[in-house]
Amino acid sequence: MRHLSQLADLNVRRRRLGMSAETLAQRSGLSRQTVHRVLSGGSASFQNVIAIAGVLGMSHSFLATKSVQDIREQQAEAKAQELVGMVQATCGLESQAVDQEHIDEMVRQTVHELLAGPNRKLWAA
CATH class of the missing domain: 1.10.260 (434 Repressor (Amino-terminal Domain))
Incomplete structure (x- = not known):
């Protein structure tokens, strides 16, 4: 059982x-x-x-190898980097480069929004 x-x-x-x-x-x-x-x-x-x-961040014995929060934060960080990267690329094409400080702040804000928002946005491909 x-x-x-x-x-x-x-x-x-x-x-x-x-x-x-x-x-x-x-x-x-x-x-x-x-x-x-x-x-x-x-x-x-x-x-x-x-x-x-x-x-799911679990071992073959079904013990958690990472906390739920750690996995969610990793996902939010990866997704935020991807989204901000797209914004940065668009700005670069328009010769409106964004400095690293603003990029870092955009990533932090996006991570926060992803973690606070609906789960489907966090996990969407």
């Missing part, structure tokens, strides 16, 4: 992260159907479970 409990732990972790099953599928390289089957306690290969656990 521990098997079902461990699979339930994956789903609890996914919900705590605010990550949709579809996003989890994309990030783990598995189909949406496979992710749903695994998270609902259906048949699952060890490889699929490990792929899902890795995306």
Whole structure:
């Protein structure tokens, strides 16, 4: 019975992260159907479970290797860097370069907004 409990732990972790099953599928390289089957306690290969656990920041023993907050902050930082990079590139094309101090502030502000906003914006591709 521990098997079902461990699979339930994956789903609890996914919900705590605010990550949709579809996003989890994309990030783990598995189909949406496979992710749903695994998270609902259906048949699952060890490889699929490990792929899902890795995306959720959990070890193969389903112990958290990173805190939920750390994973969310990493995601927000990466997404903020990407978004600000697009703004910086656009400004560069228009010969309106932004200095590093302003870029850093834009990243900090974007991280804050992503963490405070809807989960779907944080995890959107």
